Amino acid sequence: MQEVLLCKLGEIVLKGLNRKAFEDRLAGNLRRRVRRVADCPVSLRQSVIFVEIPDGVDADAVVEEVRRVFGIASICRAAVCEKTLEGILAAAEGYLAEQIAAARSFKVETKRADKKFPLTSIGVSQQIGGELAGRHRNMKPDMHHPELTVHVEIREQYAFVHAGPEPGAGGMPIGANGRAALLLSGGIDSPVAGYMMSKRGLELVGVHFFSYPYTSERAKEKVLELGEILTRYVGRMPVLVVPFTRIQEAIRDNCREELFTVIMRRFMMRLAERLAAEYECGGLITGESLGQVASQTMPAMAVTGAVCDLPVFRPLIGMDKEEIVRIARKIGTFETSILPYEDCCTVFTPKHPNIRPKLPRVLEAEEHLDVDALVEDALAGVERVVLG
Ligand code: ATP
Ligand code: MG
Numbered sequence: 001m002q003e004v005l006l007c008k009l010g011e012i013v014l015k016g017l018n019r020k021a022f023e024d025r026l027a028g029n030l031r032r033r034v035r036r037v038a039d040c041p042v043s044l045r046q047s048v049i050f051v052e053i054p055d056g057v058d059a060d061a062v063v064e065e066v067r068r069v070f071g072i073a074s075i076c077r078a079a080v081c082e083k084t085l086e087g088i089l090a091a092a093e094g095y096l097a098e099q100i101a102a103a104r105s106f107k108v109e110t111k112r113a114d115k116k117f118p119l120t121s122i123g124v125s126q127q128i129g130g131e132l133a134g135r136h137r138n139m140k141p142d143m144h145h146p147e148l149t150v151h152v153e154i155r156e157q158y159a160f161v162h163a164g165p166e167p168g169a170g171g172m173p174i175g176a177n178g179r180a181a182l183l184l185s186g187g188i189d190s191p192v193a194g195y196m197m198s199k200r201g202l203e204l205v206g207v208h209f210f211s212y213p214y215t216s217e218r219a220k221e222k223v224l225e226l227g228e229i230l231t232r233y234v235g236r237m238p239v240l241v242v243p244f245t246r247i248q249e250a251i252r253d254n255c256r257e258e259l260f261t262v263i264m265r266r267f268m269m270r271l272a273e274r275l276a277a278e279y280e281c282g283g284l285i286t287g288e289s290l291g292q293v294a295s296q297t298m299p300a301m302a303v304t305g306a307v308c309d310l311p312v313f314r315p316l317i318g319m320d321k322e323e324i325v326r327i328a329r330k331i332g333t334f335e336t337s338i339l340p341y342e343d344c345c346t347v348f349t350p351k352h353p354n355i356r357p358k359l360p361r362v363l364e365a366e367e368h369l370d371v372d373a374l375v376e377d378a379l380a381g382v383e384r385v386v387l388g
Helices: 015-036 060-066 085-095 099-103 121-135 187-199 217-234 245-254 259-277 298-305 321-331 359-366 372-378
Strands: 002-007 042-047 046-051 072-081 103-114 148-154 158-160 167-168 179-183 203-210 237-243 383-387
Touching: 002 015, 002 060, 002 158, 015 042, 015 046, 015 060, 046 060, 046 359, 060 072, 060 167, 085 099, 085 121, 085 148, 085 158, 099 148, 103 121, 121 148, 158 187, 158 321, 179 187, 179 259, 187 321, 203 217, 203 245, 203 259, 217 321, 217 383, 237 259, 237 372, 245 259, 245 372, 259 298, 259 359, 259 372, 259 383
Parallel strands: 103 148, 179 203, 203 237
Antiparallel strands: 002 046, 002 072, 042 046, 072 158, 072 167, 148 158, 237 383
C-alpha cells in the first residue's frame, strides 16, 4: 500500500500575501532534510506538503527527519487510496488493521478538500463507519471518546486514510525571518538558544571564541560536536572559530580585574557583529539568562549590549536552568554540553566580578587597550567550518 506523509503547515498560514513564499521555502527545507535519509518525492498542494514514501524506504527514518522541520504543525502518516467508498474502506482495513483489531470504540472523521465529491463528509463517515462497525464487532461506535479515530481526507486526486496527526516541530520555516549569528559556547545554554531562534525562522551562523592554549583543541571539537547535533534541527550551519587568546591576555594585562568579564563580553559582541555583517546576519543570539552569572545581571547586559547596534536575541532570558536543561535533553545536546572541557569564559575569571558595571568606567578601562587592532587581529585568524 502506498504510504505518504501529509504535513500540515503551522503559523505561516497567517501570513497572507507572503504565504506562497513561505510555503515554497518550507517545501524546499523539507526536501533538503528528507534527502538526508531517502529519495522521496515532495510536493506542495492546497497548503499541504506531501512526502511520498516509495517501496523499500524506511518510513520511520523519514518521519524522524520531518519531525524536526520547523514550520510544520502536524504530520499524518497515511495510506493513499482511490476516491471511492470501496477504496477508502479497503485502505482503512488494510492500513489500520492493527489499530482496528485492538480498539474497543471508534469513529470515522472525514474532511473533504474536494467539494465535488458526490458524498458529504458526514455521508462518508456514516458509510465507512457503518461498514467498519458491521465487520469489526470488537469496536463500538463512540462519537465522543473513541479509542480509535479513522481519519479520511478526500483531496484532489486521491483519498487518504490515517489514524490521526502527530505534532510537528512547530515554529516557522528556517530562513523565513532572515539570518542571525549565534554565539555558540560549549555550554548548555547557547545551543538551546540557537534551537529556539531557529524555530522562529532564523537561519544560523555560529560564532565561537577560542582561547588556545588556555582552552584545548578538544574543547573546540566539543563545540563543533554540539553544532553538528544542532544541525539536525537548524540545517546547514557555518561555524566561525575566532581566536580570542590575545584579546583575553590584553584584558588581563591592562584592565582592572573586576571588569575582565564584561570587557571580554563586549569584545565578543564587537567581533560577532563584524562577522554578522560579513554573513548578512540581521541580529545576534546569546544563551544569556537573567541573573544566571555575574555577566548576566541587567547592568552587565546593558554595558555589553551598548557596544553593538544589531538586535541581540536572548531567548532564554526568562527561563530557569531546569527549563533550559529540559530542552537541551530534548534536542540531544545536553550530554555533550556537560562534558568537562573548559570554555574561554572560565579563563582569567575574576574572583569578585563587578555585577553592576557602569558604562563610563568600562569605556575608561578600554582606553588602555588598542581595541581596533585587537579586533582586526582576531578577525584575520577566523577559521570557518561548515556543519550539517
Ligand atoms: P552557556 O551554557 O551557553 O555556555 P553560560 O551560562 O556559561 O552559557 P556565559 O559563559 O556567561 O554563560 O555566556 C553567556 C553567553 O555568551 C553564552 O550563552 C554564549 O551565547 C556566549 N558565549 C560565552 N562563551 C562563548 C564562547 N566561547 N564562544 C561563543 N559564545 C560564547
Ligand atoms: Mg558558557
